[in-house]
Amino acid sequence: MSGPRPVVLSGPSGVGKSTLMKRLMKDYEGVFGFSVSHTTRNPRPGEEDGKDYHFTTKEAMQEGIDNNEFIENAEFSGNMYGTSKAAIEDVQAKNLICILDVDIQGVKRIKETDLNPIYIFIQPPSMEILEKRLRDRQTETEENIQKRLEAARVDMELSKEPGVFDIVIVNDDIERAYEELKDILIEEITKVQETKS
Numbered sequence: 001m002s003g004p005r006p007v008v009l010s011g012p013s014g015v016g017k018s019t020l021m022k023r024l025m026k027d028y029e030g031v032f033g034f035s036v037s038h039t040t041r042n043p044r045p046g047e048e049d050g051k052d053y054h055f056t057t058k059e060a061m062q063e064g065i066d067n068n069e070f071i072e073n074a075e076f077s078g079n080m081y082g083t084s085k086a087a088i089e090d091v092q093a094k095n096l097i098c099i100l101d102v103d104i105q106g107v108k109r110i111k112e113t114d115l116n117p118i119y120i121f122i123q124p125p126s127m128e129i130l131e132k133r134l135r136d137r138q139t140e141t142e143e144n145i146q147k148r149l150e151a152a153r154v155d156m157e158l159s160k161e162p163g164v165f166d167i168v169i170v171n172d173d174i175e176r177a178y179e180e181l182k183d184i185l186i187e188e189i190t191k192v193q194e195t196k197s
């Protein structure tokens, strides 16, 4: 796969990945493109099909997986998620930096491909703060919050394995975390900006 190096953002649910990513895409319009994943979970209020996710059924998603249309897929908190080859190709065809927001299972699967992204793990300051962010977001049932916190504990352990992530950013203060993210990506950002000027 060609073009600028993609970016994989991973980290526990509720840590702030979407918040950081949306800001990056707003501040650097025409530089980044989001890899729109497929999921079988229901849309949250305000989420748009084809923009936030391709919302689909288990049957349709399984068919796509069986037809080798996905570079990775995983089950998370009782739902299926996956990155289609088309989602990445759509972004790369425009010569944009492709951003993928995937869980740790997705990270492991992507490592088996030739995508060669920059792997970034977003870490919460503490499990207590993560739980508060998840609850305050008011998008999850209690059962889902518990499942997501359990997955977060596993993520936190796996993220400590050497060589899995290129960089770990602690999202305590959003401004500081965002500056750190920008610093890591500035070289790729500049390359894309230069090709457009």
Ligand SMILES: Nc1ncnc2c1ncn2[C@@H]1O[C@H](COP(=O)(O)OP(=O)(O)OP(=O)(O)O)[C@@H](O)[C@H]1O
Residues within 6 Å of the ligand: 011, 012, 013, 014, 015, 016, 017, 018, 019, 020, 133, 134, 136, 137, 171, 172, 173, 174, 175, 177
């Ligand atoms: N640094 C921060 N300080 C306080 N609140 C934050 C911070 N970063 C994000 N948040 C808030 O935490 C909540 C979760 O953030 P967000 O939805 O971006 O997480 P996420 O990692 O994308 O979650 P998911 O993986 O479930 O989609 C949101 O309500 C967001 O406004």
Ligand SMILES: Nc1nc2c(ncn2[C@@H]2O[C@H](COP(=O)(O)O)[C@@H](O)[C@H]2O)c(=O)[nH]1
Residues within 6 Å of the ligand: 010, 011, 012, 013, 037, 038, 041, 072, 073, 074, 076, 081, 082, 083, 101, 102, 103, 104, 105, 106, 107
């Ligand atoms: N392996 C993959 N994980 C994905 C993908 N898209 C999102 N995710 C991860 O799922 C959880 C939950 O997301 P939510 O939107 O329901 O809160 C989160 O950790 C995402 O990073 C994907 O295509 N593949």
